[in-house]
Amino acid sequence: MDPRLFREGTRVILYDADRIPHPGDIPFDHRASADPEPVVGGGRGTVWRVRVNDLLAALRHYRRGGMVRRLIRSAYLWTGLERTRAFLEWRLLAELHAEGMPVPAPLAARVVRTAFWYRAELLTEWLPGTRSLVSLLADSEPDARTWRRVGATLRRFHLAGIWHADLNAHNILIDQDGAVYLVDFDRGRRRRRDGRWARKNLGRLRRSLEKVHATGRALYYTPAGWRALLDGYAGYEASS
Ligand SMILES: Nc1ncnc2c1ncn2[C@@H]1O[C@H](COP(=O)(O)OP(=O)(O)O)[C@@H](O)[C@H]1O
Ligand SMILES: [Mg+2]
Incomplete structure (x- = not known):
């Protein structure tokens, strides 16, 4: 695991350079992936199985739950990069995975900031056959x-x-x-x-x-x- 940051305008990507050589090519939009597959079932219905080079990954867009959802679908208040949902989850997964806990390894998290708000995505390694x-x-x-x-x-x-x-x-x-x-x-x-x-x-x-x-x-x-x-x-x- 080699966590690195990649900045590009208002976007910041946190990724594992051991597994992803070119952060600029990560399909944070599923349409950028070869044969993306929607994951049907529970949750909020925003997970896609995508391809990152030769890896399969689960791509999730952070979406609001509960009542706020009607007003704000996917924007969260900015309180600092390391406090974004995506970075917190990425770092927690990296720790757990390193400790040998049964969780998917995090591959990349992206945060896109607009003034007081941000949107985010998370990519984790696909758990095959689950x-x-x-x-x-x-x-x-x-x-x-x-x-x-x-x-x-x-x-x-x-x-x-x-x-x-x-x-x-x-x-x-x-x-x-x-x-x-x-x-x-x-x-x-x-x-x-x-x-x-x-x-x-x-x-x-x-x-x-x-x-x-x-x-x-x-x-x-x-x-x-x-x-x-x-x-x-x-x-x-x-x-x-
Ligand atoms: N790394 C993964 N490998 C395989 N399947 C996954 C993985 N991550 C998520 N999924 C599938 O996608 C579903 C939704 O993912 P989840 O991360 O729980 O997002 P949400 O609940 O916000 O929709 C899970 O219930 C699981 O079926
Ligand atoms: Mg879920």
Whole structure:
């Protein structure tokens, strides 16, 4: 990992020079990529799979959620480059990835400033063969082992003091071998390990699972699945 800055007018790009030789060519607009693929499913629907030279990457435009969204779609108040959502997420992912946590490596973040506002994008390495937990639950009932692995992964993050600001089943990805990853660390950060936020974090995930189940999407979500997740959570040891 070789983080570098590239400035061009009102744009600043933070990128890993080990993996991206020419920051000027990064497709922060998906239309600049060869065969871009929209990622359908959860979230705010603004992720594309794009190509950066020979790498596949997930491209996300930062978009507002909640009520403000009606007024302001994608502009955020400028309070300094290192405090932009994109730079914070990039730096957190770089740290986590270096520590061996199961997150995608960050490739590049771009911030475009206009006076008091900025817009931003983030590119992370594509996690091949993964599906979100919601998409798995739409098709079949995961076995108890898969649920336990999800639980163990969450415990691993919590023990490392990492708080995911939007822990829901769209942000949990699982590959064909059952390996579990977390994505979408917008506003995530490190916290003291006092345990209370960790419980709240799990509670939030459970409510999100119940909600997607109630709307008919995560059809195969069951309380037994949740219990297996908690089992995996409780049984995870930092050394394992
Ligand atoms: N690095 C990645 N590799 C593979 N799929 C990804 C990756 N990042 C995101 N995705 C897919 O895109 C979806 C949305 O991405 P996410 O970062 O959560 O953005 P948002 O929730 O803001 O739309 C995820 O649920 C996942 O299915
Ligand atoms: Mg998401």
